[in-house]
Amino acid sequence: MSTFVPLLFAGVALGAIYALIALGFTVVYRASRVINFAQGGLLALGAFVTSWMVLDEHLPFWAAFVCGTLLTGLLGLAFQLWVVRFAIGRPEFTIVMLTLGLASVIGGVLPTLFGNNPRSNGDVWGASSVHVGSYQFFWVQIWTIIAAIVVLLVYGAFTRFTKYGLAMRGTALDPEAATAVGIPLRRVYATTWFIAAVVACIGGVFLGGYPSTVNPTMGNIALLAFPAIILGGLDSPTGAIVGGFSIGVVQEMVQGYQPQHAAWLGNDFYLIAPYLVMILVLLVRPYGLFGSRPAERL
Amino acid sequence: MTEEPVLELRSVRVVYGGVLAVDDISLAVEPGHAVCLLGPNGAGKTTILRAVSGLLGFHGGRVVAGNVRYRGRDVTGAAADRLVRLGICQVLERRHVFADLTVADNLRAGAFARRDRRAVAGSQDMVLDLFPVLRERLRQQAGLLSGGEQQMVAIGRALMGGPELLLLDEPSLGLAPLVVADIAEALREVRTRTGLSVLLVEQSSAMAGAVTERSYLLESGRIRAGGQTADLLADDQVRSVYLGASA
Ligand SMILES: Nc1ncnc2c1ncn2[C@@H]1O[C@H](COP(=O)(O)OP(=O)(O)O)[C@@H](O)[C@H]1O
Ligand SMILES: [Mg+2]
Numbered sequence: 415m416s417t418f419v420p421l422l423f424a425g426v427a428l429g430a431i432y433a434l435i436a437l438g439f440t441v442v443y444r445a446s447r448v449i450n451f452a453q454g455g456l457l458a459l460g461a462f463v464t465s466w467m468v469l470d471e472h473l474p475f476w477a478a479f480v481c482g483t484l485l486t487g488l489l490g491l492a493f494q495l496w497v498v499r500f501a502i503g504r505p506e507f508t509i510v511m512l513t514l515g516l517a518s519v520i521g522g523v524l525p526t527l528f529g530n531n532p533r534s535n536g537d538v539w540g541a542s543s544v545h546v547g548s549y550q551f552f553w554v555q556i557w558t559i560i561a562a563i564v565v566l567l568v569y570g571a572f573t574r575f576t577k578y579g580l581a582m583r584g585t586a587l588d589p590e591a592a593t594a595v596g597i598p599l600r601r602v603y604a605t606t607w608f609i610a611a612v613v614a615c616i617g618g619v620f621l622g623g624y625p626s627t628v629n630p631t632m633g634n635i636a637l638l639a640f641p642a643i644i645l646g647g648l649d650s651p652t653g654a655i656v657g658g659f660s661i662g663v664v665q666e667m668v669q670g671y672q673p674q675h676a677a678w679l680g681n682d683f684y685l686i687a688p689y690l691v692m693i694l695v696l697l698v699r700p701y702g703l704f705g706s707r708p709a710e711r712l
Numbered sequence: 713m714t715e716e717p718v719l720e721l722r723s724v725r726v727v728y729g730g731v732l733a734v735d736d737i738s739l740a741v742e743p744g745h746a747v748c749l750l751g752p753n754g755a756g757k758t759t760i761l762r763a764v765s766g767l768l769g770f771h772g773g774r775v776v777a778g779n780v781r782y783r784g785r786d787v788t789g790a791a792a793d794r795l796v797r798l799g800i801c802q803v804l805e806r807r808h809v810f811a812d813l814t815v816a817d818n819l820r821a822g823a824f825a826r827r828d829r830r831a832v833a834g835s836q837d838m839v840l841d842l843f844p845v846l847r848e849r850l851r852q853q854a855g856l857l858s859g860g861e862q863q864m865v866a867i868g869r870a871l872m873g874g875p876e877l878l879l880l881d882e883p884s885l886g887l888a889p890l891v892v893a894d895i896a897e898a899l900r901e902v903r904t905r906t907g908l909s910v911l912l913v914e915q916s917s918a919m920a921g922a923v924t925e926r927s928y929l930l931e932s933g934r935i936r937a938g939g940q941t942a943d944l945l946a947d948d949q950v951r952s953v954y955l956g957a958s959a
Contacts, residue, residue: 577824584810584821591808593770595873596796596825706812 419549421670422663427555429662430562434617435639436646436654437569438610444586444649445606448498449506452513453614454636455520460486460615461535461622461632462528468536475538483615490611494604502603517633524630532629535622554623561620565613566655573651578605586649638665638685641692647705656703661688716784718743718877718909719764723778726759726768733759733773734933741877746903746910748920748941750954751930757913758805760930761879764911765802766792782877796825799876803883805913807866811855815846818854818865822872831874838905839868842898860891867895871902878902880912884919896922917945917955929954 435453442450464482467473473481493516501509534540539553573579578601585592585602593599621635622628642661646653669684676683695703717740724737734756741747749757762768763775764782770792779788787795801822810818819839823832840847843864849857854865863883870878880899884892896919902908903923914920920927920941927941929950937944944950 580817580821581824583813587810587812588808590767590770591804591810593767593792594765594802594804595822595869596793598793
């Protein structure tokens with residue numbers, strides 16, 4: 415099986431990006447029940463800003479990466495403070511439309527600012543790779559996986575050991591009790607948007623690595639992350655991570671094997687496969703693998 | 713010179729989205745004292761506590777007349793997080809523990825607004841002293857505890873905020889008489905140890921009589937009478953109108 419290992423590796427690398435997108439989504443959803451459709455837009459924005467700082471402003475890649483991440487994070491924060499905040503308590507539809515609005519504003523602004531052409535993400539790995547036995551692994555994919563794992567560990571430690579992490583968990587469970595102990599919900603919501611935008615940017619920069627590019631439509635990947643989010647359970651970060659990696663692997667495996675073994679399913683079946691997996695899981699577990707049931711305790 | 717009350721409400725009126733909930737509420741809690749609000753369901757007891765703790769906004773309510781004074785300053789309409797930092801901590805009706813968090817994390821969350829680690833550690837020692845069962849349950853999920861233990865977590869969490877004024881909303885709700893007696897005992901103990909002031913809301917006489925000296929009777933959003941808790945609880949008419957069947 416000479417293709418299995420490369421496919422698995424590519425699947426894990428792709429899954430790492432899905433996991434980051436899904437994590438950003440669930441962090442916001444858990445705290446405020448806001449469904450954030452701007453995640454893909456923020457991802458593209460972060461990738462463009464980072465690429466621009468490296469290619470046009472000649473910053474070293476790592477410095478640009480950190481700045482881009484912070485800038486994207488601050489934009490997410492600003493959007494929460496100046497827009498979403500005023501819609502909290504309104505029908506969910508209103509907030510969904512606002513996040514879709516942000517996504518389309520970003521989608522419109524990016525080509526204006528940076529042009530329509532695909533560009534390099536400016537990373538330090540390019541197409542370099544490492545050979546292990548007869549296999550070849552691209553450095554950018556290795557680093558994608560490492561970065562995602564580091565982000566997930568940092569996030570886990572943040573929620574477990576810090577005051578604001580605890581506040582986020584408390585707010586997700588019982589916003590009234592959180593308010594009663596003096597947790598300012600607004601600041602918790604703002605924190606979740608900052609985190610969501612930060613992880614979106616990290617995902618975007620890695621997604622733009624070789625052989626892919628940074629381009630205005632790259633944010634569409636968030637649509638493919640949806641099965642991962644729902645599969646894992648809307649409100650579960652663990653679910654986001656497990657869902658992300660599984661969907662990435664499923665997608666790459668289908669893309670690798672299905673054309674020879676089940677060609678009649680068509681060329682784009684790998685794009686549909688994640689949704690099929692999602693539907694199968696939902697038939698068995700309506701709230702996803704790790705989602706919580708609606709609280710029915712008294 | 714008479715001592716200034718810790719808490720004073722002057723002719724407070726609260727509405728929820730245009731609907732009047734309580735009106736012309738005036739009451740006071742003196743430093744170190746414990747006062748009870750007695751009244752049937754829907755009388756407005758919880759609403760008054762929310763007006764003091766800043767939780768009205770969370771429920772779409774607002775103080776539209778009168779004012780709330782805490783230690784001599786006007787705190788009408790102040791945000792809950794500020795009031796917690798000023799020393800007003802509320803135990804919510806029906807406990808509202810963070811069900812999926814451990815008991816230890818519930819207590820930690822109660823100290824969210826405090827910086828002084830030593831003082832927080834002191835509060836935790838006191839809470840575990842008052843409710844020794846919680847010590848064995850520290851690593852368990854709060855939602856899996858019994859009703860009485862959850863109430864202890866809820867009270868402990870509020871005490872972790874280092875309150876000078878503790879608001880308690882029907883802490884005896886749904887608990888067995890023996891458990892109610894235990895919790896009442898713990899509350900008396902806290903009062904002697906810390907000297908905090910208490911505003912208790914109750915529908916049952918057991919907790920009210922064991923913990924408070926003075927009571928107000930509330931009905932249909934208005935205060936109807938006030939006096940010594942023991943005297944009010946001894947009155948048959950009070951029992952039938954304000955305490956319902958549960959007394
Ligand atoms: N969130 C709310 N929205 C609208 N009306 C409310 C709300 N909470 C309480 N009320 C109304 O205010 C009145 C007092 O309720 P409450 O303070 O909960 O009484 P109690 O705690 O004495 O049972 C009731 O008429 C109740 O229907
Ligand atoms: Mg009530």
